[in-house]
Amino acid sequence: MIVREAKLLNGSKEQYQAIDSAIRTAQFIRNKAVRLWRDEPSVNKARLSLLCKELAHDREYPWVKRLNSMARQASAERAWNSISSFYRRCKEGVKKKGYPQFKKHSRNGFADAARTVEYKTSGWKLSEDCLTINFTDGLKAGRFSLFCNHETREDLFRLKINRVRLVRRADGYYAQFCFDANRQETGNYTGNVIGIDLGLKYFYKDQNDNAATYPKYLRRAEKRIKKLQRQLSKKFVKRAKSQSNNYHKARIRLGKAHLKVQRQRKDWAVKLARCVVHSNDVVVYEDLKIQNMVKNHDLAKSISDASWYQFTQWLDYFGKVWDKTVIAVAPKYTSQDCSNCGHRVKKSLSTRTHQCPKCKTEICRDTNAALNVLKKGMNILGVELNSTQGHWETAGKPGTLEESSTTVDERKLESISCLDESRINSVKNPAL
Numbered sequence: 001m002i003v004r005e006a007k008l009l010n011g012s013k014e015q016y017q018a019i020d021s022a023i024r025t026a027q028f029i030r031n032k033a034v035r036l037w038r039d040e041p042s043v044n045k046a047r048l049s050l051l052c053k054e055l056a057h058d059r060e061y062p063w064v065k066r067l068n069s070m071a072r073q074a075s076a077e078r079a080w081n082s083i084s085s086f087y088r089r090c091k092e093g094v095k096k097k098g099y100p101q102f103k104k105h106s107r108n109g110f111a112d113a114a115r116t117v118e119y120k121t122s123g124w125k126l127s128e129d130c131l132t133i134n135f136t137d138g139l140k141a142g143r144f145s146l147f148c149n150h151e152t153r154e155d156l157f158r159l160k161i162n163r164v165r166l167v168r169r170a171d172g173y174y175a176q177f178c179f180d181a182n183r184q185e186t187g188n189y190t191g192n193v194i195g196i197d198l199g200l201k202y203f204y205k206d207q208n209d210n211a212a213t214y215p216k217y218l219r220r221a222e223k224r225i226k227k228l229q230r231q232l233s234k235k236f237v238k239r240a241k242s243q244s245n246n247y248h249k250a251r252i253r254l255g256k257a258h259l260k261v262q263r264q265r266k267d268w269a270v271k272l273a274r275c276v277v278h279s280n281d282v283v284v285y286e287d288l289k290i291q292n293m294v295k296n297h298d299l300a301k302s303i304s305d306a307s308w309y310q311f312t313q314w315l316d317y318f319g320k321v322w323d324k325t326v327i328a329v330a331p332k333y334t335s336q337d338c339s340n341c342g343h344r345v346k347k348s349l350s351t352r353t354h355q356c357p358k359c360k361t362e363i364c365r366d367t368n369a370a371l372n373v374l375k376k377g378m379n380i381l382g383v384e385l386n387s388t389q390g391h392w393e394t395a396g397k398p399g400t401l402e403e404s405s406t407t408v409d410e411r412k413l414e415s416i417s418c419l420d421e422s423r424i425n426s427v428k429n430p431a432l
């Protein structure tokens with residue numbers, strides 16, 4: 001599925017208010033569905049879909065009917081999705097189960113609390129030239145101009161649209177188009193492999209001692225958010241019925257700053273991931289358990305957590321687009337073990353170099369970890385590092401897949417065959 005986004009422009013105040021009511025109605029249906037599930041835990045997807053019909057004919061809520069019927073069904077489906085993934089997480093025994101919550105309506109549309117309504121194939125119509133979109137359901141939001149980039153416009157002409165999602169953000173209203181297609185391009189095979197260690201000092205370090213650092217402009221933007229947050233909490237009056245105008249102004253400023261840094265961070269993560277997958281055929285990274293990290297009070301750390309996750313998601317994405325091998329391995333002992341002889345060297349977080357008492361290897365701890373990550377990945381693929389000769393060799397049989405949290409599918413194992421021996425030899429091992 002490809003998702004493209006366009007800003008909705010040139011609407012009147014009433015038109016944007018109509019979008020707001022669509023979003024509110026969708027939320028209302030979702031909340032009603034969650035309510036029903038909490039009261040009668042035996043409900044299933046079909047029951048929720050029936051609830052949708054009941055709500056539309058309920059005289060108490062005459063406005064529900066004005067939202068397009070498929071959009072109504074879509075919001076009941078979303079409630080069902082969060083319920084069923086809650087059940088799935090319970091089965092898996094995950095710590096954070098994500099009990100389905102009611103969604104509150106946020107007037108401001110903070111970046112992290114973006115509210116949406118999803119239309120499927122009816123209730124809207126694109127113009128012939130794909131320059132405008134018209135919403136035709138009972139809410140009568142009407143016609144908006146679409147502001148988007150060249151690629152989006154091309155896809156609008158070319159591809160079949162599955163869904164249109166309306167999103168309210170701090171700086172306006174957007175339409176997200178979901179296309180019924182997969183992005184598939186021919187990759188540029190280089191014969192290179194890379195092992196990535198995600199860290200705090202560097203954003204990542206690879207096995208050849210190349211590092212990527214978290215850009216300064218993002219740190220600065222994050223500092224600005226902290227400042228705006230302080231300003232906002234100063235203006236907040238406890239137990240007041242309504243907050244001052246200055247409070248609301250500060251709130252909107254903060255929302256916009258959040259949105260900006262969110263976009264900058266995403267842009268950076270996408271470009272970095274794109275670059276890494278483009279110049280390597282095999283990418284191995286640590287599978288960081290993001291759920292263990294979310295409750296983190298240190299700002300710098302929590303930001304890196306979020307960016308790491310985003311970065312690894314994009315690595316997977318570009319791997320799929322260019323049909324390259326991207327593997328996540330368990331991070332267990334990657335920073336402790338010696339990449340040369342396998343001896344486990346216990347070290348604290350502040351120890352920056354890896355010194356092995358057994359084989360006398362002395363390298364940067366991040367490089368050592370990156371080498372271990374790469375080794376683990378190669379083991380999964382059945383390729384082994386021969387450290388005495390300093391090159392990769394094809395081993396007899398592939399290592400156990402259980403080691404990795406993600407499984408490598410057969411097709412991907414085949415695509416590795418484009419790595420011929422001579423090119424693999426060019427991988428340098430800095431430990432030697």
Ligand SMILES: [Zn+2]
Nearest residue numbers: 338341356359
């Ligand atoms: Zn050693």
